[in-house]
Every structure is written in C-alpha cells, then in structure tokens.
Amino acid sequence: MRTLDGRSHPPAIDEETLTEEFRALGIGPGGALLTHSSLRSLGPVRGESRAVVRALRAALGPEGTLVVPAFTPENSDTSRAYRQRIQGCTEQQVEELRRAMPPYDPRRTPAPSMGRLAEEVRTLPEALRSxxxxxxxxxxGPLARMIVSDHAPDCHLGERSPLARLYKEGAKVLLLGVGFASCTAFHLAEYRVxxxxxxxYHCVVxxxxxxxxxxxxxxxLDDSDFTTVGRSFQDSGAPVRTGRVGRSTARLFGVREAVDHAVTWMSAHRPGRPD
Structure with a gap:
C-alpha cells in the first residue's frame, strides 16, 4: 500500500485476522489469560487497541477471562518511575510534585505506564480491578471477581494477590510483542524463595x-534478571508456544510452569544464594 507521499506502508491487520492468529498461537476458550503487550509491535491495526482486546476476548470465548496489570507507580515515592521523574528537580519542585500526587482510586486512577491494551481493558464498563x-x-470475564478480590494492600504480587490466584487456576501468560522482562508472573517466585x-514502600492513598x-x-521486588530467567525457562524445554501475531513475536505459556522454574532459578542464582 502506497500513500500520497509515495511511501510504502504495510496494510492494517483486522480484528478477525488477529483472532485467528491468537487461536493459532494456542489461546482457546475458557481459563484466564494474563496479557502483557506492546501494541506498537503489532504494526497497524484496524480499530487499534479496542480491536486487539475484542480479538483476545473472541479467542477466549465467553467463558474465558482476560487479565492485565494496572500498576500505578505514579503515586509512590519509592517507585522507579518517581526516582526518574525527580532527577534534576529542586527541593521545591520535588515537594510540589509530592503534594500533587493523587491518591489511588481503583475506579478512576489510570495506569499509563502499562500500555494502551491494559488501559483498554481497565476502562471497559464490565472490568473489575483489585x-x-x-x-x-x-x-x-467469569473469573474476574475471584481473581481481583481481596488483594491485600501490603502484598504486591505474592500469595494474597491476583498472581497467586492465577497460579492456582492454571492461567496462561501472553507476552505480545514484549520479552520476558515484562513477565509479572516471575514476581510471585520472589515470594516463594x-x-x-x-x-x-510509600504511596498516596x-x-x-x-x-x-x-x-x-x-x-x-527486582525484575532486573527476568530476561535471563525467561531465557532459562524457554531453554529448559518448558512448553512455551511462540508465533507471529501481526508483525510481533508472541509467547504463550503457563503461569505455574513459569513461576516454578523461576523459584528454582532464583534459589540458585540470586545474590547471597549458592551459585
């Protein structure tokens, strides 16, 4: 396809094609799917983030549940996002920033750092949030309330969080155009070593x-070695399905398998533990 300026641009992928590609990857009816994504990696999509969410839900069917991280580091002064934001600021500017940081509201607080697909899911009228x-x-989806309910305020990603419920339910993880560095499931392993x-931690509530x-x-929490953990997981022969969705590389695997492997890896390789 050529535009008026003579440049060639790839055609936009449509919702039906995305659904077929998700199914070909192994996403099927039922269960829960924790999704991390970079929509830019897909290339042009007709309908953008809304179409991708509809395609995922079509592949999961009415009995499937779509889950996304909706993290909010913007209201904390112990987050990486905050440390980056205050670099070069004066004491007065930092104080003004802290005064302006809004308290968390599960119904309204956006999660801009999680990407467009996560925000598309979060803002659906029927979406529930922990x-x-x-x-x-x-x-x-049908498992949404069970997954997000009773997320303990002093447990980020451990046994009293949605991650533990996803583990128990045998949920899948979809990495759509992102690498293992984005695999939130590995954090559950940090609680099990x-x-x-x-x-x-400090945050505004x-x-x-x-x-x-x-x-x-x-x-x-430390995700600095998640790429290495993921490479080890994939090289171990774990059932990781890899395929193309749009122009991106997608990976699909089980939460349980990923967490169990990460526990073993971290127990051996994290600082202070035997090599």
Missing part, C-alpha cells in the same frame, strides 16, 4: 476520606 494502590490488576529481602501517605513493608 484494590492494591501500587500493583492492581484489571480483569473481564527462602531469605527473601524486604523493603519499605485515601483513608477515611482523607488523602494520606501510607507506609508498608513487603518483598523487595
């Missing part, structure tokens, strides 16, 4: 109608 002020998940380090800073202690 209550954690930093690492919430949004979901649509011995001698896990802890960290103090609303308590009894008032905006306030809240401090809590949880596992010190």
């Amino acid at each position: 209550d954690h002020p930093q690492t919430s998940f949004a979901a649509v 011995a001698d896990r380090p802890l960290q103090e 609303r308590a009894r109608g008032e905006r306030t800073w809240w401090t809590y202690t949880d596992v010190a």
